[in-house]
Amino acid sequence: MRKRLQHARVGRLATVTPQGAPHVVPCCFAVDDETIYSAVDGKPKSTLALRRLDNIRALPQASLVVDHYSDDWTELWWVRMDGRGRVIESGDERDHALRLLAEKYEQYIKDPPPGPVIAIDITAWRAWP
């Protein structure tokens, strides 16, 4: 599972709105032991970027799925991590997360994400098949 995650470039993060509806967005991520980190890219003040932050602040439950699609369905797989999200505005853990993300995505070296970082402390791993 961890090897697949290391090579995966994108995951899809699901949260729940304060009204109780599901919300899902693609996102870049890095996994550090039992914590997932993800930055809010660009335009940090846009409504779209803030939605997932507001959701996590209201209800910390979050779920990230990382999967591989192929038209050869014998090659399909997914890994899902459920956990509790935190929004990190500043400080050492945010710096640490941005270093991990920059190691994985060189785009972040040139253009460090200006906004908060989302941390998800994993409480359950699921994998298929």
Added chain:
Amino acid sequence: MRKRLQHARVGRLATVTPQGAPHVVPCCFAVDDETIYSAVDGKPKSTLALRRLDNIRALPQASLVVDHYSDDWTELWWVRMDGRGRVIESGDERDHALRLLAEKYEQYIKDPPPGPVIAIDITAWRAWP
């Protein structure tokens, strides 16, 4: 948006568990006007396959994101459809959905999904960028 959806092979479906937690899985899908159809592949009695059905039966809100990832971040895009899910066990609409899915995925011609079909009546479209 519709052209991108037509060519996309996989989406990620988010629902909410009866306990209020987000749940997200990759899935094949077909869009017919303002309704998304998705089948529960294989092992219809497995816990994993049933989870999303149980969620929709308890809380119909569902969200499907379809996106494109590239390491050239100028090429990123996503389309998200929020709506109300229904679980269709049998009947004309299920047959219609399975025809649409088989037109898109030839795997379904040889091996028609034996279980229920999920229909999501779209209430909101979002796209980025």
